[in-house]
Every structure is written in C-alpha cells, then in structure tokens.
Amino acid sequence: MKQQTLLKLASQSILKNKMRTLLTMLGIVIGVGAVIVMVAIGNGAQASIQAQIKSLGTNVIMIMPGSMQQGGASQGAGTFNRLTVDDAEKVKREATTLSAVSPVIMTRTQVIGGNGNWRTQINGVSTDYLTIRDWSVASGSLFSDNDVKSMRKVAVLGATVAENLFPGGDPVGAQVQLGHVPFQVIGVLAKKGQNATGNDQDDVVLVPYTTAQARLSGFVRLGQILASTDSPDGMPAAQEEIRGIMRESHKLGEYADDDFTIRNQDELADAASSTTKVMTYLLAAIASVSLVVGGIGIMNIMLVSVTERTREIGIRMAIGARGSDVLTQFLVESIVMSVAGGVIGLIVGFGGSALLGHLTGWNTATPPSAVAIAVGFSAAVGVFFGYYPARKAAALNPIQALRYE
Amino acid sequence: MSNEANTGTPVIEIHGVTKIYKTGSNEVAALKGIDLTVRQGELVAIMGSSGSGKSTLMNILGCLDVPTEGSYSLDGSRVEKLSKNELADIRNQKLGFVFQGFNLLARTTALDNVELPLLYDRTGTKKNTRELAKQALEHVGLGERLDHQPSELSGGQQQRVAIARALVTEPRLLLADEPTGNLDSHTSVEVMALFQELNAQGITILIVTHEPDVAQYATRIVEVRDGRIRRDHPVELRRDAAADLRNIDADVVSDVPADRTGAEAA
Numbered sequence: 001m002k003q004q005t006l007l008k009l010a011s012q013s014i015l016k017n018k019m020r021t022l023l024t025m026l027g028i029v030i031g032v033g034a035v036i037v038m039v040a041i042g043n044g045a046q047a048s049i050q051a052q053i054k055s056l057g058t059n060v061i062m063i064m065p066g067s068m069q070q071g072g073a074s075q076g077a078g079t080f081n082r083l084t085v086d087d088a089e090k091v092k093r094e095a096t097t098l099s100a101v102s103p104v105i106m107t108r109t110q111v112i113g114g115n116g117n118w119r120t121q122i123n124g125v126s127t128d129y130l131t132i133r134d135w136s137v138a139s140g141s142l143f144s145d146n147d148v149k150s151m152r153k154v155a156v157l158g159a160t161v162a163e164n165l166f167p168g169g170d171p172v173g174a175q176v177q178l179g180h181v182p183f184q185v186i187g188v189l190a191k192k193g194q195n196a197t198g199n200d201q202d203d204v205v206l207v208p209y210t211t212a213q214a215r216l217s218g219f220v221r222l223g224q225i226l227a228s229t230d231s232p233d234g235m236p237a238a239q240e241e242i243r244g245i246m247r248e249s250h251k252l253g254e255y256a257d258d259d260f261t262i263r264n265q266d267e268l269a270d271a272a273s274s275t276t277k278v279m280t281y282l283l284a285a286i287a288s289v290s291l292v293v294g295g296i297g298i299m300n301i302m303l304v305s306v307t308e309r310t311r312e313i314g315i316r317m318a319i320g321a322r323g324s325d326v327l328t329q330f331l332v333e334s335i336v337m338s339v340a341g342g343v344i345g346l347i348v349g350f351g352g353s354a355l356l357g358h359l360t361g362w363n364t365a366t367p368p369s370a371v372a373i374a375v376g377f378s379a380a381v382g383v384f385f386g387y388y389p390a391r392k393a394a395a396l397n398p399i400q401a402l403r404y405e
Numbered sequence: 406m407s408n409e410a411n412t413g414t415p416v417i418e419i420h421g422v423t424k425i426y427k428t429g430s431n432e433v434a435a436l437k438g439i440d441l442t443v444r445q446g447e448l449v450a451i452m453g454s455s456g457s458g459k460s461t462l463m464n465i466l467g468c469l470d471v472p473t474e475g476s477y478s479l480d481g482s483r484v485e486k487l488s489k490n491e492l493a494d495i496r497n498q499k500l501g502f503v504f505q506g507f508n509l510l511a512r513t514t515a516l517d518n519v520e521l522p523l524l525y526d527r528t529g530t531k532k533n534t535r536e537l538a539k540q541a542l543e544h545v546g547l548g549e550r551l552d553h554q555p556s557e558l559s560g561g562q563q564q565r566v567a568i569a570r571a572l573v574t575e576p577r578l579l580l581a582d583e584p585t586g587n588l589d590s591h592t593s594v595e596v597m598a599l600f601q602e603l604n605a606q607g608i609t610i611l612i613v614t615h616e617p618d619v620a621q622y623a624t625r626i627v628e629v630r631d632g633r634i635r636r637d638h639p640v641e642l643r644r645d646a647a648a649d650l651r652n653i654d655a656d657v658v659s660d661v662p663a664d665r666t667g668a669e670a671a
Contacts (some may be wrong), residue, residue, distance in 0.1 A: 005524050016512050315508045318469060319522040319570065320497020322490045399469050402508065 010332040013309075021337060024301045027294025028341025028381065029348055032374045034287035036349025037356065039370055042280025044363035046273050053269040055192050055201065057133040059232050061098075061239060063091070063225040063246065066259040082250060082259050083222040085209065088126075090249045091225065097238040098227045100128035105212045106223030111205060113176030113185075114165035120158070121204045122178060123223075124212025132228040133192075140172035140187030148208040153215065155183040159191040159202040176205075181215045183207065235264050288377075294341065295381035302334050302389035313393050314401025327394035334386025335379055342378025346371060413444035415478075416578050416609045417466060422475030424461050424632075435461040436472070437632035443578075443611060448604040450623035451613045458632040460582070463613045467500060467580045468492045480577045497525050501571025505583035507563040509555040509570075515542060516551040519570045526574065541573040542566070545599060561592035568599060572608070579603070581612045585619050591653060597622040598646035622646050 014021050065083050088103035095101065105124030110117055123129075127145050130136060143154045155176060162171050171185045192201040207216070229238045239262050246260050306313070313326055321329075350366055357364035424436040435458045443449050453459035464470040465477065468484055471492075477485040480499050487495065496502075501522075509518045520538035523531045531537060542548055545565040555563050564584060571579055581600070585593035593616075601622055604610050612623060620626050621644045628636040 009524070012513070012517075311508065312510055315510065316521070316525070317493065318467070318496060318502050318504075318508075320493050320525040320574075322493040322525075324490070325493075325525055399464050402469075402504070 006328060006332050007336065009329060010336045013329075014333055014337055017305075020301060024297055025337055025341035025344065027297035028291065028338050028378050029294075029345040031287070031291030031294040031381075032342045032345025032378055033348035033352055034290050035284055035377075036346060036366060036370050036374060037352045037364075038283035038287040039280060040349070040353035040364040040366040041356070041362060042276060042283055043365040043367055044357065046276045046280065047365045048363045049272045049276060050269060052193075052195055053265060053272060055134075055195060056265055056268070057135070057226075057228060058265075059229045059235060060132055060265040061227045061229070061235065061242065062263045062265075063087075063227065063242060064261045064263065065221070065224070066257070066261050083225060085213065085222060087246060087249050088222060088225045091227065091242055091245050092126075092128075094245050095227070095238070095241050097229060097234055097241050099230045100131045101225065101227040102126040102129040102132055103209050103222045104129070104224045104226055105209050105217055107212065107217040109179045109216065111161060111165065111176055111178055113174060114169070114171060115167060116165060118161055118164045120161050122212060122216055123204055123206050124209035124216070125206055125226075126209055129206065129226065132226045135192060136190045137187040138190040139170060140185070142187055142206070143208050148210050151210045151214055152208060153181060153183045153211055154186045154207065156187040156189060156206040157185055158189050158204040158206075160200055161203060161205055162188045178205065178207070179216060232266070235266065239264060291377060291381060295338070295385040298334050298338055298382065299385035299389060302330060302386055303392070305333075306330065306389050306393040309393075310396065310401045310404040313396050314398050314404065317396070317398035318402060323394040326396075327390045330390035330393045331383065331386050334390065335382035338378045338382030338386075339375060342375050345378070346374045349374070413446045414481075415442050415444050416447075416480055417441065417443040417477075417611070419466070419472075419477045420475055422462075422465060422472040422477060424458075424465065424470070425473045435632055436465070438475070439629075439632075439634055441627065441634065441637075443609065445609055446604070446607055448600065448610045448622070448624045449612070449627060450620035450625070451611065451627045451629060452615060452617070452620050453629035454615055457629045459613050459615075459629045461632075462629060463580065463582055466611065467502060468495045493525075494527055497522060498528065498574060499577045501574065501576035501579045503564070503567050503571050503579065503581040503584045505586040507555070507560075507567045507587070509563055509566055511556070512554055514552045514554055515547060515558070515566045515569075518555070518566055519573050522570060522574045531574070538569075538573055541569040544572060545569045559592070560588050561595050564588065564592075564596050565599065568596075568603075572603070577609065579608055579610045581610065583614055584612060585614070585616065590618075591650075593619065594646050594649050594653065598650055601646050 063083065085103050088101060091098070092101040102125045107122050107124075108119065109122055110119050126148055127142060130142055137156060138159070140156070142156055143152065147154050155178065157165070157171055157176075165171065165176065166174065171188060174185045176183055176185055189202065189204075189206070195201050227238070227242065229235055242262055243258065247258065250259055252259065316326060349370075353364040353366055356362065419439060419441050422436055422439045423434060426433045426435055439462060451459050451462065461470070465472050468479070468487075469492075471487075472485055475485065476483065479495065484492070484495055510521070516535065516538050519541050520534050523534040523537060539548075539551060542551055545568050547562060547565050547569065550558060550562060555566070558566065568579075584600070585596055588596060597619060600610055600612065604624075612619065614620055621640060621642075623640055624643060625639045626636070627634055
C-alpha cells in the first residue's frame, strides 16, 4: 500500500474519534512540552553561566600561586606564593604559544576623588590585560607600555568606581587618591557586569603593575598571571609551555611539585556548567517520565481500539489485507497520533518556556535540536507503545474477527 | 442451464476436503470429505442448516481457512497449502465477499468502502482506484450515493455497497454468506435480482444460505448436511428475481406472488 494511502487511512480512523484522540495526544503533548520547558530552563541557566565565564576574556589561562605542604598537610592554594613579576616577564619573553601575558597585582584600598571615596579592588596590570580580558575602555585610554616602564601614576577606573566617585560626570583627567598616592585618571572601562561567582567586575581600578608594586601594595608577589592564546585549540600546548617556563624560572628539580597552579577558562566553565548540566538532565529525566506515561496512554487506547475494531480488522483481512498491512495501519495510527502530539507539545513547550522566561525573568533557551529530539522521541514512543497493539491486531484470525460482536 | 454450466472452465475444484477442529482432546469433523466443482458462469446456492458445515466450507472456499486434508484449486491454481499472506493476496485478487451483516466500515463513505480492496492490491495493475470504485457503485445502481455513510443507507443499499466492494477487484468468484439474512423479503428479492443480473453478465457466484426461497434463484443447489454433500442438483424451475420484484410491486397486498407456488413445488 502506498505511504500516502496509509497516512490517509490512519488520519481517517484517528479523526473518527476526535475526543478520544485529543485526550490520548494530550499525554504526549504534556510530555514533550514538559521536556522542552525543562531543557529550556536548564539551557538558559547554562547559557547565562557560560556568558559570565566568557566575560572573563577569551582563551584565558591563569597562573596562580601554588599550595604549600606543611608536614604532609596541604595548606591549600595560594598559601605559598612565589609568583613574581620576573615570572610574568619571563613567560611573556619566552612563550611562543601565547598572544598576551599580564601580571596581576591585587590589593584593596580606599579611593578618594570626585564626590567622595570608595573602597575597591586595585589591579596592577600590564597593557596586555585588556586584550586578555577582552575588555575595552569606554572613554579615555589605557596606559601605555611607556607608562608601565616609567611607573607613571595613572589609573583606569572600572565603571562602578567611576559612577560612585563621579556620578554623571567624566572622570578622565581628574585626580584620585589611591591610598594616599595621587593618580591621574586617564580612562574609564566599559561595563562588564557580574562574573560567574556574582562579583561586580566593574568595581576595580587598573594601574600599571610597576606602579602598583612600587607605590601601593609593597608586595613583591603577584596575585596571578593572566595569559591568553589566539585560539582555544592552542590552550593545552600553551599550558604545557607555561609550566615549563615557570618550573625553570622557579628552578624546580625534576621531582619537585609545581609551586603554582595553571587553570584555563574552559576548566572553570566546565566546573560551573557541570552543575547546571546535571540539573538540566534531572529536569529532562523527570519530564520524560510524563512522556512515557503519555506513551502508555497511547498503548492503552490502541489496545481498546484494536478490540473495538476487531470486526473492521476481519473485514480488511477478508478483502485481502495481509497481517503486515494491518500491523502497519495500527502502527501508523499510533505514530501519527504521537507525532501530532509531539508537534503540538513542541509548540506548547516553546510557548511555555517563552512565557516562563517572561514571567520569571529567567533566561530560557530552547536548543534547535529540541525540535528533532521532541519529534524523534514522540515517534519512538508511538512505535514502541503502538507495536504491541498493532501486532495483536495483525495476529487476529479473520474468521473469528469477522464473527466478533 | 446445466449443460452450459458443465462446459465452463472450473473456477473451484475441491476433492476430498475435510476439516477437523480440535478442542482439547476432542476432535470435531466439520467437513468429512467434500468434492465440488463450480464452473465459470454458475450461480450456486450452498444450503444447509446451522452446524451442517456450510460455514466451514464457505471459509475454506473463501481462502479464509485451509482444509485439514484434501485439495483445492481456485481458478486453476492450488491454494490449500498457501501461507497466510498468499491467501490474503488470493482473497484480494480472485475473490469477492458479501456478508450477512454487510460488514461495511462504519463512518466511512460508500466510495471509500468500495475503494478499500483496491488499496490492498499488490499487483500494481489497479491505478485509478477512485474511478474504479465509482464505476463499481454505479454498476450496482448506487451512483448517486457515493458520499453516503453506511448509517445513511438502507439495508438493501448497504448490501449493494458490499456487493460493489466485492466486485471492484473483478474477482473470479463472488462469495456471498447469507446475503439476505438481514434483509426483509422485498429487499432480499432486490438483492437476488442484482445477483442474477451480475451472473447473467458472466460473474460466477456462490451463495451460502439456509433459505429455500433464496436458493430458487440459483442455477444449482448444493445441500450440505453433517459435513457431507447430500444433494447437488440444478434448479429446474429457476425463478427470475426481477420478474418477482415487478409482481410484488404490482400487487403489494399479496404476500405470495402468483408463480411462487409453482416454483416451490419444483
């Protein structure tokens, strides 16, 4: 029998019992709809976290102070800080795989200037810093290599700092005091928002690392060294290279542990998204239960339908339908029903997640693959739960089926 | 009439057909060795009371069931050992069924009902299925009722749709199982008139019935009792259903048409 005819016959018999078909499909509609909404919520959460991680910069590698062992007990990361400006400069000089390297000296201090004062994070960095962080200045400019070399007292304010000290005004050219040292503001950073852990990334002041070391922190040690590669593919090789240079710089013997830690952005992203991934899977798994329940509903109705239509099956067989024709017919009916339910569920799911996003302000994102998955899964449900009733129909004896009252 | 029948090619030839049903340890022989030949152009009535084995015979002749023993050739090819699928194809291509309860698909138009056998056709020779279905319905005088559903048709009309469905594949043999069983006497005669008309056009028809009145319209009567053929004889005073119909319509008061007594006596 032609496929077109099969579809026509299936639609005909499905439409003969509209209410029943509708209710049966409802199970699949709810199942598919629920899966899509859940996946949309999970994906949305993941997307926002990824976006935040991305705000760190592109292809960023972090070199952080290592941990110290005291009598066999690890004291945790950062307890043994041997990162120095020399390390950063050596990495910058020798690494061939990196596109940018910047030391980061971190300190907190009170900033005085404009309308008041503000306690904030001061980062002493090199000119590569903005490249690594994929950041730009909104007004003014960043300090130059010359400024770094000559330890000029120039500062670039984060958006939050600028807003608090100079509300409504342009701070470029103004004087601020970091601690008690006067600095000239030469630029304001573009707004970057929160990072993955919810900290305001704009609450910062950037100064040349040389100046920071000499005038502000007094530390010789660095908070971290940031570096970046041109492409994500280059990251593993770059990490290896950095490790070699750092070990050499720290004169570590063959068997000595690293006294620093190298992390890349992907690891951070993976760590952050693994939680939401688990959540997404969990939500989808719960939602799929309703899909299975919907499938059982289809099976139930198909079984009823086979019993109810025993005579019809007998007639079809008497006039020449093979068992396989009957099997196909019932299978197609259940697939048509479940796929139709799946498509409606898809629409409901898209609408539902959009509505939910609108009402709650959550970020919801339905991946395009959800369409294929929803339709594929509902078809699979149709086949799986339709097969048994269809086989039952096909196995009927035509004589008994014809006599069935 | 019988001479003519004896010269036609055999459509059905069965020899020594038995059918034994097993229920637990009991064996019930429904057919105990039947030989029967039906030739092209015959209108045969198979008669028998319930339990006589006529339904079993009908099922075997209709390729719905296979004999326990014996041979059956339909239209020249042996069918007693065919698989389920092959039997289904034979039913589709060579047989047309008319049932007592009409057995039309409910909530399905006459045209769709008649088209149905063509949809199961595997020979690929029947392309314009809708046109063929329409022609078959016109053939039985229902050209005006194509889009009516069974519930909108009278019993006689429903049986005509069923006959159109049986004819649409141009079968070698039309099998009718108690075709008048659910019809009043007037409609019964109408349906028999249609059968006679189709038979006159050369279609071989086999009717299973327990009504002697109905059998009188056939060219030959085969009586089955206890799983065996008891009598097999041509109908000498064969009645003309179309003429009966005219008489009934002319004389609605009288239940029995004038020539009926004569026919029954024969």
